Amino acid sequence: ETGVTQSPTHLIKTRGQQVTLRCSSQSGHNTVSWYQQALGQGPQFIFQYYREEENGRGNFPPRFSGLQFPNYSSELNVNALELDDSALYLCASSRDSGRHEQYFGPGTRLTVT
Amino acid sequence: RKEVEQDPGPFNVPEGATVAFNCTYSNSASQSFFWYRQDCRKEPKLLMSVYSSGNEDGRFTAQLNRASQYISLLIRDSKLSDSATYLCVVNRDTNAGKSTFGDGTTLTVKP
Numbered sequence: 001e002t003g004v005t006q007s008p009t010h011l012i013k014t015r016g017q018q019v020t021l022r023c024s025s026q027s028g029h030n031t032v033s034w035y036q037q038a039l040g041q042g043p044q045f046i047f048q049y050y051r052e053e054e055n056g057r058g059n060f061p062p063r064f065s066g067l068q069f070p071n072y073s074s075e076l077n078v079n080a081l082e083l084d085d086s087a088l089y090l091c092a093s094s095r096d097s098g099r100h101e102q103y104f105g106p107g108t109r110l111t112v113t
Numbered sequence: 114r115k116e117v118e119q120d121p122g123p124f125n126v127p128e129g130a131t132v133a134f135n136c137t138y139s140n141s142a143s144q145s146f147f148w149y150r151q152d153c154r155k156e157p158k159l160l161m162s163v164y165s166s167g168n169e170d171g172r173f174t175a176q177l178n179r180a181s182q183y184i185s186l187l188i189r190d191s192k193l194s195d196s197a198t199y200l201c202v203v204n205r206d207t208n209a210g211k212s213t214f215g216d217g218t219t220l221t222v223k224p
Contacts, residue, residue: 033212035212040216042215045210056210090156094210101159102159
């Protein structure tokens with residue numbers, strides 16, 4: 001196991017609601033990246049947090065936001081949920097810059113109805 | 114056009130077969146390259162990094178051709194346990210995250 005944990009495992013929300021997903025990074029890792037994986041597609045980069053600051057963002061609207069805490073755990077918040085937000089949300093932790101590997105958590109499966 | 118493109122397959126091969134997956138990327142400034150494996154409804158796991166000189170890990174060999182912006186993965190002597198989706202991953206810089214994933218190639222190895 002990677003030591004990266006995510007909660008909750010599954011979640012069902014209604015269109016228009018807000019959701020918060022959580023990720024605990026592996027010990028010694030200070031960088032967390034979030035990805036969205038729709039069925040049948042590869043993960044798409046949402047954003048990355050490094051030492052509590054956003055450090056790069058993919059092509060996602062502002063209603064996708066995040067936080068990183070002093071212990072390097074992280075949250076992904078999605079406002080005004082849309083049906084297309086239904087996906088597996090993955091977080092990955094890594095050490096700071098350099099050719100280090102990223103390790104994925106098991107993901108949170110979000111269903112928006 | 115997607116930034117990272119893979120043949121989705123599926124590839125159905127018998128045990129013991131050799132199978133090769135290809136991946137092309139469009140950003141010539143890309144810095145680092147990886148193959149990940151993803152089992153059904155699980156998280157992606159790093160299979161191997163891909164270096165310009167090519168690299169091998171047991172039955173797996175990865176190659177990078179920067180001039181053609183092409184990455185390959187060769188699996189020899191396929192096992193049933195190799196059945197999975199293989200994701201090609203490209204990073205624009207040396208940072209471990211901020212990766213661009215292909216949509217994956219599905220491999221099924223049959224007895």
